[in-house]
Amino acid sequence: MSNMKALVFIEKDRIELEDKPIPDVGPNDALIRVTTTTICGTDVHILKGEYPVATGLTIGHEPVGIIEKLGSEVTGFEEGQRVIAGAISPSGYSNACLCGQWSQDGQDNKHGFKPAGGWRFGNTIDGAQAEYLRVPDARANLSPVPDGLTDEQVLMCPDIMSTGFAGAERANIQIGDTVVIFAQGPIGLCATAGAKLKGATTIIAVDSVPERLAIARQMGADHVIDFSRVDPVTEVMKITDGRGVDVAIEALGRQETFEACLRCLRPGGTLSSLGVYSGDITIPLDAFTAGLGDNRIITSLCPGGKERMRRLMEVISSSRLNLEALVTHRYKLDDIVSAYDLFSHQRDGVLKVAITP
Amino acid sequence: MSNMKALVFIEKDRIELEDKPIPDVGPNDALIRVTTTTICGTDVHILKGEYPVATGLTIGHEPVGIIEKLGSEVTGFEEGQRVIAGAISPSGYSNACLCGQWSQDGQDNKHGFKPAGGWRFGNTIDGAQAEYLRVPDARANLSPVPDGLTDEQVLMCPDIMSTGFAGAERANIQIGDTVVIFAQGPIGLCATAGAKLKGATTIIAVDSVPERLAIARQMGADHVIDFSRVDPVTEVMKITDGRGVDVAIEALGRQETFEACLRCLRPGGTLSSLGVYSGDITIPLDAFTAGLGDNRIITSLCPGGKERMRRLMEVISSSRLNLEALVTHRYKLDDIVSAYDLFSHQRDGVLKVAITP
Amino acid sequence: MSNMKALVFIEKDRIELEDKPIPDVGPNDALIRVTTTTICGTDVHILKGEYPVATGLTIGHEPVGIIEKLGSEVTGFEEGQRVIAGAISPSGYSNACLCGQWSQDGQDNKHGFKPAGGWRFGNTIDGAQAEYLRVPDARANLSPVPDGLTDEQVLMCPDIMSTGFAGAERANIQIGDTVVIFAQGPIGLCATAGAKLKGATTIIAVDSVPERLAIARQMGADHVIDFSRVDPVTEVMKITDGRGVDVAIEALGRQETFEACLRCLRPGGTLSSLGVYSGDITIPLDAFTAGLGDNRIITSLCPGGKERMRRLMEVISSSRLNLEALVTHRYKLDDIVSAYDLFSHQRDGVLKVAITP
């Protein structure tokens, strides 16, 4: 085959659209022709050199596309099928996978565990911001898009929606729970939607951007708090009449929001953390009841794999949730560097950018 | 009735054995004549003024005794029965209790939740280091001691054993797990025993006191690490061939041990915290995989209530575990101030002190 | 006090409205003046002599009312407050309660467990179809009705809604699950609503009454099946493209529906049973994969207690669900015998009957 265009990490603060050979497929791989992809906050961390990847790596981990070629061992799919693959692409065969921790997959590790090892696209192998993408362990990771759903309708499934929902799911939200979600970026908005889907009956969304708070209400928030105008912990305590929340979801990755989450919890409550942190975190003694509070702090990396993708697309196709409002801008792959510029500076009310090769 | 002796908190660094009226019983109470009790590390915190209680409060929360009197509504028990009551004495009727969080019981709270509110003896009401103890909500809290078990055999059930086991239980230890327990005081030793009972197959105990490490082996430790001679995290990684542990139990309440626990975890592992902290805790970014590790940090307060006590005594009576080695010293109630002196200075290899009124 | 009217079980097929003394309250009781109550399918079983209760017992277990009098130990409530109490009224203090199985509460049992022992109203003590109701263990069972909710809005909380939701909750329905619910009487309809609230994305409701199937759609059913016209198992397999359902909820209590549930399950699926059976149940070998299917069959009795009631009323007040459509008929307590006649013969499209003393 010939060449394709791919967005490549060069060095800190420098990414470039380059020509690269279209990848070959091994026996367990699939090649997909990317039809739509998007940019994630994590990609911006990579661009800024805050999260290290190899020079020359194609970045991006949120693919929608068409199967172009299947490896010799990949049964159950057909070339020409429209599919997505999760941002996390577990092998299925590592020890981590075989005990249910697919995102900590150590495919090539002695022990079968690797921190965040299920995240391969745009991290340890070439990613999705390109014309073509090689999907490893394709039988575990290709998930056909139901007829009638557009690329943009399923574009959030590979990462944003899976991550946001995990914040609600791993906190084990029960019917009748009160939940606060700190930060209403794309992941926080999906956590808000996930809390609603799990049966929370008082959902409080915190942000400072009016547009985001407005979408939070669409996603299921019963109350919104603009933290630039009021102290969110005080406000949560007012809303809950002093009781605190059953679950607090952290969707930013900062000390202030982590700490505010802890301070909002009722005794015995759960802090569900989705943020990618860039510094140490402090747990204040008082907010922690000195360790006597029967609390849980849970971190979650985006769940992947084809069954997860199937279920998320079912949420869309059953009209339980509509995430199209999150796609605020559209760019051609040729213009992806401009899209990064917009997205990384959070200009023009951007939430997510659809990129079409 | 007349008076009784009781150990009373006067002010920081001052406790005294005083005469106090024997308590009356309300309709839901029981009065027990204490036959054996003990001193807990938390009591030492109280003595040192690090954990505030009211002046004049009788301290202690680990009673074995004989039912002296039952309130009018307390059925199912008989005067003269030998019983224990848990350190945590849940009401059973609060919102916290009714959703399974008995230790965060807000009996008298608007919302029914209160941080560590199930802990009443020697905290918010008079405690067990006295000749008599009033047990509130007696139907939820009195647990008959099986014939054939001595006071000392069940003396650890109300707190130490219940707390230590909770560290293993709430971490959801599975058959075949590898577990490290930091600190082998009485609670850490019981966490070690709990890990064994839950099916962990590689159990690593960390302390610096040779006698404690020797008892740790009796409790089920397969490996012991003297942290004064080697770096425990390095050693855990050696023992696990670089894999890390599934569960790390913190049984001290310090930054070093909390952090060491995090650093010992395999990707996706669980930190189960039993320590009572006296300062803020820092979660180092690297030990936390930046929040992407699918980790859980769980804190547990001692579970109480009569069903818990029944089960723990079953562990003893079925010979699954023998905790008599933990009782290293014996004192009369009259000499309890000396017992505190020994215990608080950790002299003479003391683990737990049996106090008999 | 003087007398009150109460519906009393006399003998098989005979119930009568009688004069009875208004109950006294003990220290832990409350007396509530019933403002609205309703008739349950179980009450009809009692009337028909299929479920034995003592002659002279007041029946009914779904109270909404006003606190008339509080026992000396009952704090946290005020006379004049509007409250509900669950059909199941756990003590909170039995061994069953203290290990989280509140509905199997053996308040007065040696071991603290009793089959369905949490169900007291209209079963082992006088019930709610009367002018006044004594609520035992009132601190565990009284739940204030939020301002702004009418009696009829919360009338389903004590039993129907709690039971129906339990079918979805105890099956551990996950986001993206496919669920079938057999029978769309009041409990089945609430199970349908519960499946929706838990995040199921394909919900299939089975019944033969068009009105019920229409309400099922309002409750969240994506598909409805009229079993009088098509074979429901075949139809479920069509809808799921041969895959089967993750969870099947049985809400009738018959062999046909139990068996159909099993036959609808995907490998590894869960049967959640809410029905009250009146005969042996057969598990067909083939529908059971000879025991190799990793299946779960779970039965659930209505969860009770004030925290449960609080959460269910939150579902109503947060507008997550509106159950007013279930109240199809209204009667005065004086006419309750006629109401039984209508309800037991399922005339006039009756779902639930509101009874006002």
Place this chain on the structure above:
Amino acid sequence: MSNMKALVFIEKDRIELEDKPIPDVGPNDALIRVTTTTICGTDVHILKGEYPVATGLTIGHEPVGIIEKLGSEVTGFEEGQRVIAGAISPSGYSNACLCGQWSQDGQDNKHGFKPAGGWRFGNTIDGAQAEYLRVPDARANLSPVPDGLTDEQVLMCPDIMSTGFAGAERANIQIGDTVVIFAQGPIGLCATAGAKLKGATTIIAVDSVPERLAIARQMGADHVIDFSRVDPVTEVMKITDGRGVDVAIEALGRQETFEACLRCLRPGGTLSSLGVYSGDITIPLDAFTAGLGDNRIITSLCPGGKERMRRLMEVISSSRLNLEALVTHRYKLDDIVSAYDLFSHQRDGVLKVAITP
């Protein structure tokens, strides 16, 4: 390559040792030279025609052996390594696997679920009673045997031990539970051992063969019941003083034992079924509390995969359990037909037979 000997199913009641070609390996396969294997009760069902398999299939599903050849994609292993593979050999990549139900793996199914589909060896592909065995999806299924463990020490891991333990694990046995296990064949004995490892404190084993009851005591039974001399349900109620058991494990697959399990349960108890049934099962109304008992009936198929095998071998190597007593007889592969004769007639106190090619 040339030929090998393999035990082949010919027709009902007829198995024969035949010459067959040594299998080729595909990219994801491994070929192992079997050094020890054994016969399972399920194999006897196959021999008797009670469980249908294809004519010509090699039977057996419990391999210990040496890696002879690895497929091109199989990394992380070396030829010459000593390994086991589970009786259930999940692919890791099906929808069932990707939601944690590895034993219901539909590798080649449209939906990714198949009843008992993880069981391939000696069921849908050639099995282990042969000189060589092809292991599909080898990266998910090969598990290296720790140095120092003999073939016979790990021979129970692939099936018997994994299945028996699952009975205890999936019932979620807690510290202090009372558990009865009906039938003390190899699987029941392992369920007894599993109950002990999970922390049960009263373990009751039921059988009629004195030798089995004697081994049951070694495995952890506190009480044994000879059902040929006393009624086991009556006896369990005596031992538990009328309370019943928290968990009853069925390890035979018959109506009598299934029903006896139900009748032994305390209210809210769990029946964990391991038996392979050969007829319909009846749930008696009274033993089921008419569906109101908050009971769970759970069936479990043997868990497989390399992580499971690793953990089970850890149980052996940590000396938590010694299953060598289960190997009562030893045969050469050449004599396997005689071994079947002995085993299927349960002659000479046979429990398990080691077969060495």
